[in-house]
Each structure stands twice: as structure tokens, then as C-alpha cells.
Amino acid sequence: MIELKAITKIYPGNPPYEVLKSIDLDVLEGEFLSIMGPSGSGKTTLLNIIATLDQATGGKVVINNQDVSKMDEDYLSLLRLKTIGFVFQDFNLLPPLTVIENIMLPMTLDKASTSESRKKARDLMAELDISSLENKRITEISGGEKQRVAIARALINDPKIILADEPTGNLDSKAAGDVMTILAEMNRLKRVTTVMVTHDAISASYSERVMFIKDGQFYNEIHCGNKREVFYQSILDVLAHLGGTNHDFQTTRYS
Ligand SMILES: Nc1ncnc2c1ncn2[C@@H]1O[C@H](COP(=O)(O)OP(=O)(O)OP(=O)(O)O)[C@@H](O)[C@H]1O
Numbered sequence: 612m613i614e615l616k617a618i619t620k621i622y623p624g625n626p627p628y629e630v631l632k633s634i635d636l637d638v639l640e641g642e643f644l645s646i647m648g649p650s651g652s653g654k655t656t657l658l659n660i661i662a663t664l665d666q667a668t669g670g671k672v673v674i675n676n677q678d679v680s681k682m683d684e685d686y687l688s689l690l691r692l693k694t695i696g697f698v699f700q701d702f703n704l705l706p707p708l709t710v711i712e713n714i715m716l717p718m719t720l721d722k723a724s725t726s727e728s729r730k731k732a733r734d735l736m737a738e739l740d741i742s743s744l745e746n747k748r749i750t751e752i753s754g755g756e757k758q759r760v761a762i763a764r765a766l767i768n769d770p771k772i773i774l775a776d777e778p779t780g781n782l783d784s785k786a787a788g789d790v791m792t793i794l795a796e797m798n799r800l801k802r803v804t805t806v807m808v809t810h811d812a813i814s815a816s817y818s819e820r821v822m823f824i825k826d827g828q829f830y831n832e833i834h835c836g837n838k839r840e841v842f843y844q845s846i847l848d849v850l851a852h853l854g855g856t857n858h859d860f861q862t863t864r865y866s
């Protein structure tokens with residue numbers, strides 16, 4: 612579903628800054644991958660390149676069997692609207708709109724009918740257990756609820772891929788657990804390929820594979836076996852070897 616070949620990224624400047632140094636990555640259809648690494652290691656840059664929001668300096672990006680370098684800006688916009696759903700740390704919801712209007716937005720942008728969009732939004736709200744919030748304003752709901760609204764919005768156009776940058780970064784451990792349960796469930800039920808950047812070992816343990824990067828390079832990767840608990844411990848072990856400050860990773864336990 613996602614194929615990166617020898618991706619490099621150099622930010623111009625004096626001197627230029629090479630933030631990604633030849634990253635290769637294959638994400639299979641339906642897979643749930645986490646990307647971890649110290650602050651400044653290039654995680655968001657990498658996710659933005661996959662999202663086609665940023666361009667690599669070198670290498671090749673293939674999304675859903677299409678080479679993005681061969682797409683013009685109109686086609687890229689369409690790809691972002693129809694094929695990719697986005698979830699951000701700070702939710703990126705529109706406060707003047709209600710919950711259901713926020714969720715419907717990508718369908719509205721895609722010129723779907725209001726009745727069809729409303730029905731789809733209501734189905735998703737039921738799945739994500741936020742039906743009671745339908746007519747609330749964004750300012751009237753909690754952080755965990757905001758992130759569930761954002762996930763519903765990300766899913767409304769039936770994307771093939773969900774990209775999430777620190778989706779639990781602004782949440783307490785209970786809300787983070789709820790959001791991760793939903794992301795993992797949607798990945799499993801809808802087979803939506805999911806790539807998530809996170810500092811949180813517990814959040815990462817909900818995924819099937821964790822890729823670690825350090826200084827813009829591949830460092831290690833580990834797969835989840837049968838037990839999430841064991842996977843969580845393995846993630847902590849790699850993080851301990853990876854280095855970085857305590858500030859870089861949240862490793863506290865939640866029940
Ligand atoms: N537009 C830009 N121009 C120049 N340098 C940039 C730009 N964006 C990011 N950088 C630099 O590239 C490096 C990687 O940034 P990036 O945001 O990808 O890191 P990250 O791994 O997501 O970090 P964090 O965990 O803190 O979110 C950082 O040193 C950052 O300062």
C-alpha cells in the first residue's frame with residue numbers, strides 16, 4: 612500500500628540539513644505500523660512525505676500502486692481527499708462547526724449529497740460511540756472525544772490509509788487507551804492501512820509493527836507476537852538502547 616525507496620530529505624539552509632538519509636519502507640495493505648524515534652529524528656517529515664504534503668529530495672514514493680512523482684497537484688489533492696485519512700495531535704477540527712458537520716466535511720468537499728454524508732457520519736458516530744455528541748460544538752467536548760470525532764472524519768471517505776501523527780499526544784492515559792482501541796479496531800474491521808507516529812510505548816503496542824528511526828536513518832523494527840504485554844516490553848527495550856532523553860518517550864503504564 613505504501614512503498615518508500617531510498618527516501619532522502621534535505622532542508623535547504625546554510626549549511627543544508629539532511630533530515631532523512633535513505634529510508635526504505637514497505638507497508639502492506641491492512642497493516643498497522645508505528646514509527647518511533649527521538650525528537651527531531653525525522654518522524655513527522657517522513658509521515659508528511661507519505662501524506663504527499665511534503666516532497667522528498669531523493670528516492671521514490673509509491674502510494675496504492677501509484678508513483679506520486681508522476682501525479683500533478685490536482686491528482687495529489689484528490690489522493691489526499693479520497694485515499695488518505697489524517698489524524699493529528701491537536702485534532703485540527705473546526706470550532707465553528709458542530710461535531711457532525713466536522714465529520715461530514717471531507718464528503719462535503721467531495722461534493723457528496725448532504726443526506727448521504729449525514730447518514731455515513733451517523734453510522735461512524737455509532738461505531739465510535741459518540742452519537743450523543745452529534746450537535747455539540749467542538750469547544751463543548753473533551754480531548755478524547757475530539758480525537759474520536761477526528762478519527763470519524765478521517766474515515767468518512769473510506770480511505771485506504773490512515774496517517775496519524777501523535778494521535779494520543781494531548782490525551783490522558785484513559786482517553787489515549789480509548790483512542791488506540793478505536794484505531795486498532797478500525798484497522799482490523801475496515802482493513803485500513805494505518806501508519807502512526809508516537810512517543811508513547813503503550814500506544815505503539817496496539818500496532819502490529821514498530822519501526823524505530825534515529826538521526827533520519829532506520830534503526831530497528833519489531834513485530835507484535837501473540838501478547839501485547841510482551842510487545843510493549845520489547846518496545847521499551849529498544850527505546851532504552853535507542854537513547855534520547857526521558858522527555859522523548861512516555862513509558863508510564865496505564866491499566
Ligand atoms: N521546514 C523545515 N525546515 C528546516 N528544518 C526543518 C523543517 N521541518 C523540520 N525541520 C528539522 O528537521 C528535523 C526533523 O523534524 P521532524 O519534525 O521530522 O522531527 P520529529 O521526529 O517529528 O520530532 P518530534 O518528535 O519532536 O515531533 C528537526 O531537527 C527539525 O528542526
Ligand SMILES: [Mg+2]
Nearest residue numbers: 654655656776
Ligand atoms: Mg513530529
